[in-house]
Amino acid sequence: MTVESTAARKPRRSAGTKSTAGKTTARKSPSTDPELVQLLTPEGKRVKNAEYDKYVAGITPEELRGLYRDMVLTRRFDAEATSLQRQGELGLWASLLGQEAAQIGSGRATREDDYVFPTYREHGVAWCRGVDPTNLLGMFRGVNNGGWDPNSNNFQLYTIVIGSQTLHATGYAMGVAKDGADSAVIAYFGDGASSQGDVAESFTFSAVYNAPVVFFCQNNQWAISEPTEKQTRVPLYQRAQGYGFPGVRVDGNDVLACLAVTKWALERARAGEGPTLVEAYTYRMGAHTTSDDPTRYRGDEERQAWEAKDPILRLRAYLEASNHANDGFFAELETESEALGKRVREAVRAMPDPDHFAIFENVYADGHALVDEERAQFAAYQASFATESDSGSAAVSGGH
Structure with a gap:
């Protein structure tokens, strides 16, 4: 597998959305994307x-x-x-495929x-903050509730929980200001x-208290199987106007634009100018999570249009055209990429199996009768598998 592979299955049928009359209407083509900040x-x-x-x-x-190395390794x-999830080593995984430049x-x-x-998909941001990628996997294997000390990085x-972190961030930012x-x-x-x-509440509080927070929305076009046009009647970044702070839409597949716009927004926050909403207009190339099947709600033509906007390929084209990288650089990165994959595999397979009763x-701090009852029911359910296995073995032995 090359470091630039998208590693996702092709959709099997065309995408569309149902109108109230029950008719299927085509989604807006990415070729008619709205204006946004773009540097590459x-x-x-x-x-x-x-x-x-x-x-x-x-x-x-x-x-x-x-930046190129970051995106490739991520x-x-x-x-x-x-x-690893497909091999049964992880219970679930939320892929960032296609969103590397935004992160x-x-x-x-x-x-x-x-x-x-x-949220739960910011593997690239974690990489930038120095969190060991193997630490991201314990929660998805079910062996811990996080895997790293938040204050270390x-x-x-x-x-x-969808959206709750924006309130946590706003409260933290209010404390930073105080x-x-x-x-x-x-x-x-x-x-x-x-x-x-x-x-919505975080927008209100951050605006009223002039909190030094940047809201970074990765608009990857699909909230599981629900398209963006089912979420809003106006571009997402325009929502900030109603709360009294600026919003800007950036090409989420352009790493330079995402870098520049986020720097601007963070500098505003540090200067006491309050919150900013950044909408990174990007696309989720894979499934929402490994439990999702995107072929059921979107089609080939949409994905293919976005494949032409691949964030890694566009930066590589710029590096090569500017003579900023040579074949040796790309070859070394390929080797480093494979070494990272090996390290991740070994780390996950060295993790313990999840404790089913955790x-x-x-x-509850002091226990609860209902939880005790549910634990006992689950224990009986688990034990039934061992009983069936033992019965099967006995039957086989008796038949010889």
Whole structure:
């Protein structure tokens, strides 16, 4: 498998959405994408932007190669985790395939003293914050509730409850402001989460208290099987206007644009100018999670249009055209990528099997009769498998 492979199955039937009359209407084609901040075209050509160029003006060839390396290794890790889930080593996995530029660009825009509140798909941001990728896998294997100390990297544990991390981030940012600290907070969420009341409340509180927080929405077009047009009647970034703070839409497959726009938003926050909503317009190339089948709700033509906008391929094209990277660099990265995949496989297979009864622990501080009853029922259910296995073995033995 190459480091640039998308590693996802092709959809089998065309996409569409049902109208109230029961008729199927085609989704808007990505060829008619709305205007957004873009510094690097899908073909890898650098374009000027008077407002945001200054935030990447001093970037060096080495730093550009670093962004490329980040995206490639993050994709390799993600592909390995997906494979491990298919092999039964993980219970579930939420892939970031296609969203590498949004995560690496925004992640590299943060400072060490900034604080990050992720959802459950921010593997690239975790990489930028120095979290060992193998630590992300314990929760998905069911052997821990996180796997890292949030304060070691200023990177909060993954949040499964949709949208709640935006409130956590807002409260933390309000505390940062009261402490007079020169740092900012960034909260990640998806287009589907933007419909949650928690997100609306966080917008209200952050605006009223002028909290130093950046809301980074990765609009990957699908909230599981629900398209964005079923979530909102206006572009997501415009929602910020109603709360009294700025919103901006950025090409989420352009790592340079994501880096520049997020730097701008974080600097606003640190300067006491309050919150910002950044909508990274991107696409989820794979399934929502490994329990999802995207072929049931979207089609080939949509995915193919977005494949042409692959964030890794566009930066590679720019690196090659600018003579900022040679074949040796790409070959070394391929070797590093394979080594990372091997390390991830070995780390997961060295983890213990999940404790099936851990789900009943720590629900109540002093225990609860209903939990005790459920634990006993589950124990009997588990024991039934051993009994059936023993009976089968006895029957086989008796037949000889």
